[in-house]
Amino acid sequence: MKRRTSPVGPLVVLAFLVGAGLACALPAGLPSNADDALPIIVEPTVQPESTQAPPPPPATESPGVTPLASSAFRDDFDSALDPGWSWYQGEAPGWTLSNMPGWLRLNLSTGSFLGGTPPSNMLVRQAPSGDFELQAWLRFSPVRNFELAGAVVVFDEASVLQFGRGFCEVATGSAGCIGDGLYFDNIQDGSTVGGNFATQSLLGVDYLLRLERQGNSYSAAYSTDSSTWFPLGTHTVDKVPASIGLIAAQAGTPGNFADFDYFEMTQQ
Secondary structure, eight states: OOOOOOOOOOOOBOOOOOSGGGGSOOOOOOOOOTTOOOOOOOOOOBOOOOOOOOOOOOOOOOSSSOOOSSSEEEEOOSSSOOTTOEETTSSOOSEESSSSTTOEEEEOOOOOTTSSSOOSOEEEEEOOSSOEEEEEEEEEOOOSTTOEEEEEEEEETTEEEEEEEEOOOOTTOOTTOOSSEEEEEEEETTEEOSOOOOEEOBTTBOEEEEEEEETTEEEEEEESSSSSOEEEEEEEOOSOOOEEEEEEEOOSSTTOEEEEEEEEEEEO
């Protein structure tokens, strides 16, 4: 795992959700040119200390979403995207690898699996057969309603598990809508199923996300130091996953973005 450190800013407990309120309409999308990088958000971040990094797997897959050639995959986003990735909507939206070396930046797109238009800024690859574990290192500061970035498991055009950090404020004070937070949403056939396990997130802290499949059970956990893990919740989905990957979406106003240090998948 790559190491990056930066000054520790004040920690302010905030919160969020992506639950029932996500069905509202979202406006037009974000820039689609990978070279049009957005300015850096100036915010102190805490980069967890890493354990011994596993050796990177060989990039042996052909372009497009193709079956995985081995039981493990890792992309450190060092110079180019692995050719096994593809964009969910077929055409590359706003992204760059040049803003910070070794990081993938995704502009937040509009769209939601709870709305009429799925999000376009989803980087996906074919899901492995059987059980697996996903990890993604996320640096993201959501500031507007329903913004979300993190990891996804896609089942079909209206069904997805999305686990990440986002933002939600509603006048009704819903228990699943806590502002800036971590959430694990189960959206099936265009509707939310079960709770979202809303958990407060901390300003200036990067989060390591882990999403694990065991049969039809999917469990989410997070860490801030890559060694101590905190379970978030579990959903059950009786469908075969089609693809896995990263999401940066549900933006009502263009301008925000999310950074990913790496994405890793291992089969169990």
